[in-house]
């Protein structure tokens with residue numbers, strides 16, 4: 309039986325629908341051996357996940373998915389095997405929480421101008437104690453009949469030039485990688501083929517990531533078919549990055565990102581888990 313790694317997942321601590329302890333139990337039941345919880349811009353789910361993992365035969369890796377800005381584009385950097393309690397992580401998550409809160413209020417104001425009232429209050433209610441994200445606004449917009457599904461909401465409201473879009477000045481790529489390193493972690497560029505950028509811009513991003521001491525690239529993600537996995541593997545080789553694998557699981561309803569359901573890493577790559585002891 310192969311060892312199963314799933315190194316990119318979300319819980320209710322951000323925009324996932326499963327609580328941290330349940331996520332760990334579910335991963336264990338699905339045969340995952342090594343699980344990283346990587347919520348957006350927060351480490352708040354990790355303590356609960358760790359307690360749950362202690363009673364099960366599963367290795368929990370402390371992680372985070374940090375929002376960063378590079379060349380006016382938002383990119384996601386996963387930090388794996390971080391120390392969630394270290395001051396560098398506390399500092400970055402505190403400032404990201406403030407940025408998210410300000411953005412959420414401005415999204416609420418913009419949607420109110422477009423005739424949609426109480427969006428901020430509802431998004432916050434849906435997020436509960438978790439990080440508030442565009443996904444929570446999108447859940448509210450679907451529930452209140454403003455759009456038929458998530459994809460539709462994003463297209464019509466939550467992206468650039470649409471009524472509910474607010475740009476965020478996320479920390480730079482350089483700062484983000486540095487904060488992961490300060491926390492003793494490994495920096496992974498998440499879902500490289502999902503950014504809406506040309507191939508030449510993606511190559512510039514990967515070169516910048518490598519120049520700033522980025523460690524690894526997600527070669528296998530829940531979203532990718534085999535040709536995309538091979539393409540990402542090519543980038544791992546070209547930029548001499550280690551290779552990670554993660555479903556980006558958020559909920560049961562999203563068929564293309566199911567927990568622990570990942571194709572194998574192509575041969576000849578350095579798996580990211582060889583980067584930590």
Ligand code: AMP
Nearest residue numbers: 323348440441442443458459462463558
């Ligand atoms: P945020 O980090 O607050 O900007 O929210 C981004 C989150 O919204 C992502 O992590 C996804 O979970 C979700 N998301 C982004 N784009 C889409 C889309 N086109 N359709 C559905 N969900 C999306």
Ligand code: MN
Nearest residue numbers: 318323443558
């Ligand atoms: Mn998300």
Ligand code: MN
Nearest residue numbers: 373384498499
């Ligand atoms: Mn992401």
Ligand code: MN
Nearest residue numbers: 316318373556
């Ligand atoms: Mn993610």
